[in-house]
Structures are given as structure tokens and as C-alpha cells.
Amino acid sequence: MNKIICIVGPTGVGKTALSLALAKQFNTEIINGDAFQVYQEMNILNAKPTKEERRIVKHHLVDYLKISDSLDIASFKEEATKIINSLFKDNKIPIIVGGSGLYLKSLLYDYQLNDLKGRNKDKLKKYDNYTNEEIFKLLEEVDLDASKKLHPNNRKRVLRALEIFDENNIKKSDFINKQNHQPLYDILFIGLTMERELLYQCINNRVDKMVNNGLIDEVTTLYHKYNNCNYQALQAIGYKEFIPYFNNEINLEDAIDKVKQNSRRYAKKQYTWFNNQMEVKWINVDINDFKKCINEAISLVRGFINE
RNA sequence: GGAGAGGUAGCGAAGUGGCUAAACGCGACUGACUGUAACUCAGUUCCUUAGGGUUCGGCAGUUCGAAUCUGCCCCUCUCCA
Numbered sequence: 001m002n003k004i005i006c007i008v009g010p011t012g013v014g015k016t017a018l019s020l021a022l023a024k025q026f027n028t029e030i031i032n033g034d035a036f037q038v039y040q041e042m043n044i045l046n047a048k049p050t051k052e053e054r055r056i057v058k059h060h061l062v063d064y065l066k067i068s069d070s071l072d073i074a075s076f077k078e079e080a081t082k083i084i085n086s087l088f089k090d091n092k093i094p095i096i097v098g099g100s101g102l103y104l105k106s107l108l109y110d111y112q113l114n115d116l117k118g119r120n121k122d123k124l125k126k127y128d129n130y131t132n133e134e135i136f137k138l139l140e141e142v143d144l145d146a147s148k149k150l151h152p153n154n155r156k157r158v159l160r161a162l163e164i165f166d167e168n169n170i171k172k173s174d175f176i177n178k179q180n181h182q183p184l185y186d187i188l189f190i191g192l193t194m195e196r197e198l199l200y201q202c203i204n205n206r207v208d209k210m211v212n213n214g215l216i217d218e219v220t221t222l223y224h225k226y227n228n229c230n231y232q233a234l235q236a237i238g239y240k241e242f243i244p245y246f247n248n249e250i251n252l253e254d255a256i257d258k259v260k261q262n263s264r265r266y267a268k269k270q271y272t273w274f275n276n277q278m279e280v281k282w283i284n285v286d287i288n289d290f291k292k293c294i295n296e297a298i299s300l301v302r303g304f305i306n307e
Numbered sequence: 308g309g310a311g312a313g314g315u316a317g318c319g320a321a322g323u324g325g326c327u328a329a330a331c332g333c334g335a336c337u338g339a340c341u342g343u344a345a346c347u348c349a350g351u352u353c354c355u356u357a358g359g360g361u362u363c364g365g366c367a368g369u370u371c372g373a374a375u376c377u378g379c380c381c382c383u384c385u386c387c388a
Contacts, residue, residue: 011345036345046345072342102344111341119342149339154348157340164341176341237345261334266345272338 001186002088005301006033006104007097008274009192010267012203013285014293016049018192019097020057021294022301026093029058031083033098033107035076036236038065041222044215045238047206067222070232073106074113081107084185093305099266101273108187110179117167124159138162145173188304190297191280193271194287200264202287207260210238216252237262 005022007015019030032038036046040063049059060083065071080096087094098104106113127135136152139162146161161172168175194202207215219242226234227246234240238259245255274280281300285293 034345035343070343073344074342076342100344102340102342102346106341109341113342116342121343151339151349154339156343156347160342172341179341232343232346235343235345240345262345265335268336269345273340273344276338277340 003093003304004084004108004185004187005093005095005304006108006187006189007095007192008099008101008104008189008270008278008280010199010270011047011099011263012206012267013192013194013199014290015097015099015192016047016053017290018190018294018297019095020049020053022297023057023095025298026095026301026305028092028095029060029087031080031094031096032059032061033080033096033100033104035071035098035100035103036233037062037098038071038076039063039067039069039233039236040065041067041225042218042233042236042239044210044213044218045236047210065233067226067233068229068231072118073103073111074116074118076103077107077111077113099270101270101277105277108183108185110182110184112175112179115168116164116170116175119160119163120167123166124163127159127162132158135159135162139165143171143173146171149173186307188301189274189278189280190300191274191282192285192293193282194285198287199267203263203267204260207238207256207263211256216242220246237266 007019007022009015022028023030034046036042037048038061039046042048048062053059054062061076061080084094096104096107105111130138132152132155135155135158136147136150139147139150139158142165143161147158150157150161152158164170164172164175193199215238219239222234222239223242223246241258241262242255244250245252250258283293283296283300
């Protein structure tokens with residue numbers, strides 16, 4: 001099986017720095033696995049690797065969508081898979097870096113998204129007048145197994161399960177059951193971590209740094225341009241918290257605090273994902289000696305390559 | 308110095324004799340996750356060896372029973388001097 005390196009971890013631990021070091025060390029390229037670094041016009045708020053960094057190491061799937069575009073998991077998987085295969089041809093080990101758990105898992109496991117039709121919001125409008133409980137009952141009727149895995153309040157997921165049945169004539173539960181739930185490649189998952197308290201400090205500091213590097217300007221430009229739009233990209237942490245500030249509902253300081261808080265929460269949710277959804281080899285980051293972590297990762301990768 | 312308001316769990320805030328280890332909100336923690344995922348949703352949140360134990364500023368009282376009533380003390384805020 002072809003080998004792949006996947007670097008995961010919460011926001012702000014240093015995934016980008018590690019991926020650059022590994023890509024240089026093993027002469028390979030990086031595929032972005034982050035749902036927000038794909039967008040143009042956002043650079044600071046999503047902590048995208050710099051142009052310089054991207055010049056030194058080839059990065060794929062960064063900066064390739066417009067704000068108005070919406071990224072979806074199936075097309076991400078399709079694009080990234082093409083790149084993975086072309087790197088294999090060049091005898092390179094792809095390095096996938098990112099914090100978006102579902103995107104990574106769908107890419108690297110046998111999620112057979114192509115078998116399904118894409119989402120169609122308009123067709124779901126017929127359920128607008130139904131309560132959560134009513135929708136849930138409908139799902140119980142067509143796909144009891146799927147309903148058992150969902151909470152009635154989780155309207156979004158209940159609707160999607162219903163949509164799968166409506167549009168594809170297959171139950172979500174059957175669709176999932178026919179998959180193997182195994183990785184498609186020989187993957188080394190390297191996770192970066194540090195003590196929670198410390199990570200939160202790093203996250204807070206990073207937000208302050210973003211502000212010093214022009215976050216407010218970036219966000220202001222976006223706001224003036226896309227204020228009334230409902231794009232997926234505008235859900236980004238680091239943007240959405242400023243909307244009440246632009247609307248004069250909160251002051252700047254509170255908006256920045258909110259960005260910090262949401263970033264911390266995001267980090268926590270990422271841990272839940274990476275701790276429970278994939279087999280991650282964790283490396284503890286020493287913020288005073290990041291090289292140590294790089295070396296540890298390098299020796300992990302060496303062992304992995306020679307297996 | 309005088310007048311008033313108030314001190315409840317990490318924070319905000321209900322509760323004004325038993326149904327109260329104490330609503331609700333926030334925060335925090337844990338978990339789920341197959342086409343919006345930086346989304347959406349759920350659970351836990353005084354301590355506990357799970358038998359109980361200790362709480363509503365402090366102390367003392369009233370009562371079968373007190374966060375709730377009484378007395379004194381401490382602290383905070385507003386207004387007047």
C-alpha cells in the first residue's frame with residue numbers, strides 16, 4: 001500500500017511549521033486538509049502558510065477557491081485524491097496537513113461519496129414547516145437505523161439522512177454499512193499536542209499576533225465586500241466574530257476575545273475528533289524547542305518509511 | 308457620618324420556611340459526527356471511596372425543618388453630607 005503522512009492537531013500547535021520541515025526533509029509536497037485555507041482573500045484569519053513558505057514547498061489546495069465558492073467534502077476528496085496519485089507517480093510521500101477532521105477522514109478512508117448525489121438545499125425546503133420531531137419521525141419510517149444514530153434535535157443531520165434516501169433511493173445506514181471503514185493508504189497520522197492550558201495561551205497569543213499583522217484590515221475588507229452574503233467561507237472563526245463589531249453591537253476588544261474563545265473551543269473539538277476517529281501518534285510540543293518535535297517526527301517518519 | 312440596595316456554585320442570575328444540592332444563562336469539560344464540519348447536535352459541571360458528605364458573606368438564634376425568619380458582625384454598590 002502507498003504511504004501517506006497526515007499531520008493533525010488542534011489549531012495553533014504548529015502543524016504548518018512541522019509540515020514544512022518534513023516536506024523539506026523528505027523532499028515532498030503538502031496537501032492542505034483545512035476547510036478554510038482553501039479560500040482566497042483570507043490569509044491572516046485562517047493562518048494560511050505564507051507566500052514565501054509556499055514558494056519553498058509546493059502546497060496543494062491552498063488558495064484555490066473564491067469566497068463565494070463553497071467547498072464540499074466530495075469535491076475536496078476528488079481533487080486531493082488526484083494530487084495524491086500524481087505524487088505517488090513521482091515517488092513522493094504526500095504530506096496532508098490540516099485540522100478539519102471530517103475532510104481528512106473522508107479523503108483517507110473509503111467514504112464513497114461519489115455514489116451519492118450532491119446536496120440540494122431547494123429540495124429540502126419542503127420540510128421547512130415540519131418540527132424536528134416530525135422530521136425525525138419521517139426518518140424513522142424510511143431509515144430506522146440511521147435515525148437511531150441521530151438525536152431528533154440535530155435537524156441538519158436528520159435532514160441530510162432524509163435527503164440521501166429521497167435523492168438516491170438508498171438508506172444512509174445501508175450506504176455506510178457497505179463501506180469497509182478502513183484507510184485507503186498506509187497512513188502515518190502524526191498529531192501535535194501540548195498541555196491544554198499552554199495551548200490556550202498559544203492560541204490567545206496567536207490571535208493577538210494576527211491582529212498586529214493586519215487581521216482587522218483583512219476582515220474589514222471582507223465585510224465591505226461580502227457583508228450581505230451567506231457564503232460558507234464567512235463562517236470562519238476570525239471573521240464571523242467581527243460582524244457584531246461592524247454592526248456596532250460590541251466593541252473591538254470583545255470581538256477579539258470572542259475570536260480567542262471560539263478558537264479555543266475549536267481546538268477542543270478537534271481533540272475530540274482526532275482522539276476518537278483515527279489512530280494518531282501524538283508528539284508533545286515544547287514551545288521553547290520546536291526542533292525537538294521536528295526531530296521526533298522525522299524519526300517517526302523514517303521508521304514508517306522503512307517498515 | 309446619614310439614607311437605601313445588596314452579598315447564592317467558576318461567573319451572571321432565580322429562589323424569600325419543607326416539593327432545593329439549589330431553576331435558567333454563560334463559561335468549562337466529555338462525546339457523536341459520511342456532501343455547510345471553523346458546521347450541527349447530545350451529555351456532564353459543589354465534594355465523594357457513590358454509602359454519603361459539606362453548601363447560599365460570618366457567627367449566634369427561632370423552628371420538627373432555614374438560602375429563605377430574628378440579632379449582631381464583616382464586605383460591596385448607589386445617593387446624601
